[in-house]
Amino acid sequence: MQTSLRAGGAPRTGGAPQSAGRGSSRRPACECSALAAQHSRRRPQRVQQPPTGVLDHASSSRMRLAPLNAQRRSPVIAPDISIGSGQDQTFVDLNNYLLRQRIVFLSGYVNDKLATQIVGSLLALEAMDEEAEIRVYINSPGGQPYSILGVVDTMQAIKPPIKTVALGACYSYASLLVAAGTKGRRYSMKNTRLMMTQPMGGSQGDIYQIAATVAELNAIYQLIARYYMKFTGMSADDVERATNRDTFMTPEEAKQAGLIDDLIRGDGGRDYTSPPAMVRQLEDLGFVDRLTGGILNTGREF
Numbered sequence: 001m002q003t004s005l006r007a008g009g010a011p012r013t014g015g016a017p018q019s020a021g022r023g024s025s026r027r028p029a030c031e032c033s034a035l036a037a038q039h040s041r042r043r044p045q046r047v048q049q050p051p052t053g054v055l056d057h058a059s060s061s062r063m064r065l066a067p068l069n070a071q072r073r074s075p076v077i078a079p080d081i082s083i084g085s086g087q088d089q090t091f092v093d094l095n096n097y098l099l100r101q102r103i104v105f106l107s108g109y110v111n112d113k114l115a116t117q118i119v120g121s122l123l124a125l126e127a128m129d130e131e132a133e134i135r136v137y138i139n140s141p142g143g144q145p146y147s148i149l150g151v152v153d154t155m156q157a158i159k160p161p162i163k164t165v166a167l168g169a170c171y172s173y174a175s176l177l178v179a180a181g182t183k184g185r186r187y188s189m190k191n192t193r194l195m196m197t198q199p200m201g202g203s204q205g206d207i208y209q210i211a212a213t214v215a216e217l218n219a220i221y222q223l224i225a226r227y228y229m230k231f232t233g234m235s236a237d238d239v240e241r242a243t244n245r246d247t248f249m250t251p252e253e254a255k256q257a258g259l260i261d262d263l264i265r266g267d268g269g270r271d272y273t274s275p276p277a278m279v280r281q282l283e284d285l286g287f288v289d290r291l292t293g294g295i296l297n298t299g300r301e302f
Contacts, residue, residue: 080093099121099124102125102134103136104118104121104134104136106118106137106140106151107140108140108141109142109143110143110148110174110177111143112144112147115144115150118151118154119150119154122134122155122162126158126159126160130160131159133163134158134161134162136177136181138165138170138174139168139169139170140169140170140174140177141169142171142172142173143174145224149223149224151180152177152180155181161185162181163186164178164181164185165189165264166187166192166194166251166260167188168189169192169193169194169195170192170193171194171195172197175194175195175196175259176227176228178194178254178260179227179232179258179259179260185261186259186261187260187261187262187263187264188251188254189251189263190264190266192251193248194248194254194259194260195247195248196228196242196243196247196249197243197247198224199217199224200217201213201217225239225243228242228243231258232257232258234257242257251263
């Protein structure tokens with residue numbers, strides 16, 4: 001019994017051997033297999049190519065930025081802190097250790113997840129001691145209005161006094177969190193930047209949906225404006241002027257606006273009001289002209 005291949009590639013058994021002559025329409029099995037393999041090698045697998053232009057550039061950018069994005073998404077490993085000594089020694093993570101010291105560190109964009117952690121920490125510290133101070137360090141670009149208002153309401157509702165310290169950048173509604181601390185206990189580091197603004201949003205749909213979104217944005221703005229007036233003593237007109245556009249402030253300006261009560265300088269009382277010699281030279285336009293002219297007159301090629 002011999003085996004041959006049909007046109008579809010299925011094996012066929014039985015029958016007389018096929019002739020390999022010129023008039024024969026079939027080939028031996030080994031020859032068909034070789035031709036099929038050669039044909040498959042000639043036909044490369046089709047790969048979906050990205051369109052040229054902007055999308056191609058965007059895909060290449062994603063490929064270049066993939067390692068950086070993966071690094072950004074990698075979790076930050078918090079160090080363990082040793083507590084006690086000898087047989088009583090134990091290790092706790094950094095956040096747990098700070099919480100035991102009644103310190104809450106609020107960092108990053110405030111969404112529902114972060115707001116839940118902050119609110120839970122404040123409620124737990126109140127349950128431990130209703131009189132001891134809670135210190136809240138804030139370094140945030142802002143967040144969702146509802147999440148921010150939830151944290152502010154909790155800060156106002158609990159009994160312990162709250163000391164707020166602004167560091168890094170406290171933009172948008174993060175400045176409201178700083179101002180929500182207990183009066184007389186609101187501080188800022190000397191190089192912190194603060195900013196006040198108003199809520200933003202967008203909508204699509206029919207006129208009724210857009211009107212509902214505008215009404216909700218206005219309601220949120222009214223809540224935030226009333227909180228700013230309550231915490232800072234600013235008038236409604238002052239709050240409106242400060243939030244019509246992004247208003248950036250130094251700690252000194254934030255103190256004048258009533259967002260904070262004092263600064264934490266941490267410079268040991270040294271005077272940094274006069275700039276160093278190099279800064280004074282750069283401020284002298286004549287020095288810059290002389291410097292560039294000297295470089296050009298050397299005849300060197302850079």
